[in-house]
Amino acid sequence: MQDWLAQRARSTPDKLALVFGDRQWTYSELDAWASNLAAYLHARGVETGQRVGVLLPNQPVFVALIHALVRLGAIQVPLNIRLTEEELSWQLKTAACEFLIVNPETQSLISSEIEVEILDLAEVPESPVSNLESLIDTFNPDRIHAIFFTSGTTGKPKGARLTFNNHFWSASASAYRLGVLPDDRWLLCMPLYHIGGQAIVLRSCLYGKAIELQDGFDVDAVYQSMANGQTTLVSLVPTMLHRILDKYDTSAFPEALRCILLGGAQTRDDLIARSHELGLPIALTYGLTEAASQVATALPEGVRRKPGSVGKPLMFTEITIQDEDGHKLSTNEIGEIIVSGPTVMAGYEGQSDADGSINTGDLGYLDEDGDLWVVNRRSDLIVSGGENVYPAEVEAALLKHPAVQEACVVGIDDTEWGQHVAVALVATDIDKDELLDFARKYLAGYKLPRTLVFVRKLPRTASGKVIREKVRQIINDEMMVTI
Incomplete structure (x- = not known):
């Protein structure tokens, strides 16, 4: 044939x-x-x-x-x-x-x-x-x-x-x-x-x-x-x-x-x-x-x-x-x-x-x-402009930096993109631009967070699991840095 x-x-x-x-x-x-x-x-x-x-x-x-x-x-x-x-x-x-x-x-x-x-x-x-x-x-x-x-x-x-x-x-x-x-x-x-x-x-x-x-x-x-x-x-x-x-x-x-x-x-x-x-x-x-x-x-x-x-x-x-x-x-x-x-x-x-x-x-x-x-769609998956982004992959890249202790990545509703990547961070002595420059070595541009929020600690359940919905709410309500 x-x-x-x-x-x-x-x-x-x-x-x-x-x-x-x-x-x-x-x-x-x-x-x-x-x-x-x-x-x-x-x-x-x-x-x-x-x-x-x-x-x-x-x-x-x-x-x-x-x-x-x-x-x-x-x-x-x-x-x-x-x-x-x-x-x-x-x-x-x-x-x-x-x-x-x-x-x-x-x-x-x-x-x-x-x-x-x-x-x-x-x-x-x-x-x-x-x-x-x-x-x-x-x-x-x-x-x-x-x-x-x-x-x-x-x-x-x-x-x-x-x-x-x-x-x-x-x-x-x-x-x-x-x-x-x-x-x-x-x-x-x-x-x-x-x-x-x-x-x-x-x-x-x-x-x-x-x-x-x-x-x-x-x-x-x-x-x-x-x-x-x-x-x-x-x-x-x-x-x-x-x-x-x-x-x-x-x-x-x-x-x-x-x-x-x-x-x-x-x-x-x-x-x-x-x-x-x-x-x-x-x-x-x-x-x-x-x-x-x-x-x-x-x-x-x-x-x-x-x-x-x-x-x-x-x-x-x-x-x-x-x-x-x-x-x-x-x-x-x-x-x-x-x-x-x-x-x-x-x-x-x-x-x-x-x-x-x-x-x-x-x-x-x-x-x-x-x-x-x-x-x-796929509970934690972020879809931004038609591109799929894993929160776990972005978190892993950010955690490679020694100044970052914890990171939780979520998707935030966006009129143009559908969603954009956002992250709540527990970190010390780190500048947002420095962190993003570091992350570019590991992540494609569309995976980089457009919104960063620095927090003292991430909300967790009694068993220690990060509560992503609360993280999303924190980012929506208390946004500190928007790229």
Whole structure:
């Protein structure tokens, strides 16, 4: 069996596949590009089954590379370009990567002591370096496609192993829910190192539709694309939509824009109400990296009818609500959201295989119509601008400084970002700027606290556990330093 891009290029070679600025590629051209990249990588030693780290920004070559690694049978490990050297080194080691693909822009992010072979895409020749026909691996949909690092609930990020079948069932279910129209074009400004970005690449290939790729989120560029009459779907996190609405009059968006998919963080009620006042076709979605993106989605008419609900589970996916003892709860009872179905990952890297079901750690309930309401995402997890932040990881970095005795990190509600990182500290003889400069060695910028509050002691239970809700209240009521 051929891979999805090869089959798509054979079926509709002249259909538009990718748009980036004023450049365009058909499926035939994208297929040829992927083959050239695959031949280059094979010549450099990349073989079937090897783990290959990818540290790239949103550029067209990243899209071609996704398909090239599939063609070789290599396992992709996309890496967040906002991470520090230490964070990147840890993820590369955890995923057992043998190669790391960079470009001149991202190579400087990597430690010179890293123990993987670096492949710079600037060195790829324009013409194939070998005969690819002998290199193409037989496509197996049960095989692992990629390892996506996700925040989970505690500790360091975990590597979720997703198969091609996970992506196929996700793409199929999304098509059943959102529909697929002849002239669909998906605006992609989400990072390609996130599941939300790569899911669009893979499902668009399966559908035979075009992607309009952007180099990350730029409010002006995204607005212009949404207003150009060619974009029909766009995936955003609430922070992105908030910025667009603050800057532009969106009431004149063309009818061609049929769906604004909002996910990655909880959407505030005031943002939903404002969107409806402007007539925007927002669809609220709940998804997980561990389930290949979408799990439940409320279409625009459903959001108008039930603002705040993320709708019914997608086809093939089952959602149940359980109590702390694993017992199934009844309608309108709040408990942990359990997701089951063919989109659920093969398992976390270094752990036993999953059984087609995952305990999300998120709290929610199903109403009498079977619609899902998410009450709280992964209790301690902070979601800031669509990026997940572990409190434990930030605390560990701050506690490395000898002046810090205790630290408790929480998320504080933020109109623009959804949440921002805040910390209550027990520390002596430390300046906030000095502490943040120290933390930058260990933490990506989006993980750094924007609010610091110094306290004499942290509130604890009788057993000594820090009471995070009281810490959050202290920060809200007695904020001493805001960055």
